[in-house]
Amino acid sequence: MKFIQGKDRNQTEFFCLDQAVSEDNEVRLIDLFVGAIKLSDYGFDMSFIENGRPAYHPADLLKLFIYGYLNRVRSSRQLEKECKRNIELMWLMKGLAPDHNTIANFRKDNPRAIRKVFHATVSLAKNFELIGGKLLAGDGTKLRAQNSKKNNFNEKKIERHIAYIDDKLNEYSAILASEDNDLTAEKKQEINAKIDKHKQYKNKYEAYKKQLDETGQVQISTSDPDSRQMIVRNNITEVAYNVQSTVDAKHNIPIDFKVTNKNDSKAMGAMARRAKTILGKSDFTILFDKGYHTGTEFDYAHKQGVEVLVAFPDVASHAPDISFDVEHFNYNKERDEYTCPAGELLTTNGRWYNKASGKTINRVKHYKTKACLTCSLFEKCTRNKTGRFIERSEHMDLIDANKKRLQRNMETYRKRQAIVEHPFGVIKRQWDFYYVMTKKTMKHATADVGLIFTCYNLRRIFNLLDQNTLKNFLRELGFLFLILSSHFKTICEDFKERIYSETFCETSYTALLKQVYLSKKQIV
CATH class of the missing domain: 3.30.420.10 (Ribonuclease H-like superfamily/Ribonuclease H)
Structure with a gap:
């Protein structure tokens, strides 16, 4: 036989889905991880009415998203397709194939719960001492x-649009008012339609401007209202x-x-x-x-x-001679005064002044000296005609302490x-x-980012830990959740002793319970 032959497509075979997924496949870890989470405690909605079409269990949809993000698939429509053709997802979802709207709504409606799932990965990493905490x-x-630059506006951009529209309106009005034109009725109708269109645009931009004035914001995004235009690099x-x-x-x-x-x-x-x-x-x-x-x-x-x-930022503005930058002025905390490189003292009147930095108000003191006007180094020190002037923030002691720490720990x-x-x-x-x-x-963006960071942490944990060790731990953790949720008050000492004898000592059991409930206390 010259070539390797495939199977006959018409041949009838017995097929077991579990055998199609190897024991070391990471979908088994995903299944165990989600099974070890008590979803109702994390904020997922578990209260569905019995009447009508049954809902998909949140655990199944969470497994679908974790698998998708770990395999670089985030689109709800693509995940819907994968459920019908991906053998690993068929095993993980037990043959379920939710509609893309159901998939997308699960992510959109559960940002807080997804954040808690992320913190569960942090607790899992802490349990295996993967986090140093130092x-x-x-x-x-x-x-x-999901908002283009075209659909992002600030005050200047809005004013440019309005000015352009005004110019076009004046141009069209001048054409219609001219007595020399030989415009046909059809042409006049076309120009009037353009005028109406530009007036609609002008009303829209004026509404944006009014919104900026009322809210005090500096920009507005129309497709994703919380997004902002930022410098990326x-x-x-x-x-x-x-x-x-x-x-x-x-x-x-x-x-x-x-x-x-x-x-x-x-x-x-x-x-x-x-x-x-x-x-x-x-x-x-x-x-x-x-x-x-x-x-x-x-x-x-x-x-x-x-x-x-x-890191200490670059100096915003230098003195004419950089050897006279403020960092070369010595500050005496006890006497609350500066000594300049020329040996003169810059003193303060002791008053605090409010200095606005954006929406934040900082308190500063002013330091100066009359000796500047007769100093031979004046031109090297400052361009200010009245002499050198230093502002000291109320937080300057902490800033100086950080600079010294940084120098010691580079x-x-x-x-x-x-x-x-x-x-x-x-x-x-x-x-x-x-x-x-x-x-x-x-x-909604937080839900997407939460799934990204959850899956990043799981990828790190899967790579760092022995798979069998992790599997055994997640199985025991899921078993403990089952016990704690249904029989917490009735667990007898004999039953706990059986758990200890199998895999845990009392100390590790207590530590595990602490980790189980740690995610409940995490900030949201």
Whole structure:
């Protein structure tokens, strides 16, 4: 026989779906992971009426999404197709093939519950000591929203559109008013139709402008109202969401994420607080880049008792001679005064002044000296005709302390990018998830991002742990959920002793119960 021959398509065979999926196939791990979660405690809706068409169980839809995201499939229509032709999904879904609307609505309606599933992966990683909890790194990445730049407006863009429309209306009106034209009735009707069309556009843009004035927002997106135009790199912008994430250094596992439509400058304090809640302690260090360097955020992190290392940003403006930059002025905290490189003292009147930075009001003190006007180094020091002027923020002590920590721990800080960019690199480069799949509102975007980070953590756990060890643990965990949900108050000592003798000692049992319920206490 010259070639390998296939089977006869008309041959009748006995087929077992379970035998078609190997024992080491990861769909079995997905099945066990979802089976170990008590979905009602996570916020999934389990109350369905008996009348009418039965609903799909949330566990089945969650399994479908986890499988899809792990295999780079996020589209509800594509997942519907895969249920009918993918042998692994046929096994996982037990032959079920939900409609794409059912699939999409499950993701859209359960953002809070999906976040808790993500925290379940964090608890699972903690149980196997995959999270060190000593060194973390935080950063944000932009994921493009389902909103084009064309459908994003700010005040200047709206004014340009209105000005263009006014010019066109004046042009059309001038044509109609001209006595020299030989316009036919048909041509006049065409021009009037264009005038009506432009007036409709003008009304739309004026409504956008009114909305900006009433809400105080700086921009508006019409397709996905919570998305914002942001700088993604250099001067390139996209209408996007900014996803903040905190990643543990031991195995590059994210322990937290948050979808925002703001830049990084006001995110550090909240990320530190959330990390403290998740880890249950504050004796860790978080690394951030210079985009997070904000005085109020240093104050917030300090109040949480969390140590941060934040890169020092470039000086916004230099003195004519850089040796006279403010960093070369020595501050005496006890006397509350600065000494300039020329040896002169810059003093303050002690008053605090409010300085607006966006919507935030910071308190600052002013320092100056009359000696500047007669100083021979005046031209090297400042371009201000009245002399050198220094503003000191009320948070400057914390900023200086961070700078000293950074100088002492530069080797540690150099790990930041390798830690926090690892998940982003996998998600955006390898998986091609550089955009948000869902439409309309940040809540829906959070569901999509939650599934992304859930599946990233599961991929890390599947890669790091022995599969049999993980399977045994998830089976026991699912068994404990069953016991705790139905017979918690009636578990006898003999039954607990049987569990101990099989796989657990009392200490590990107590620790496991703590991990089981840890996800309930996680922040949302």
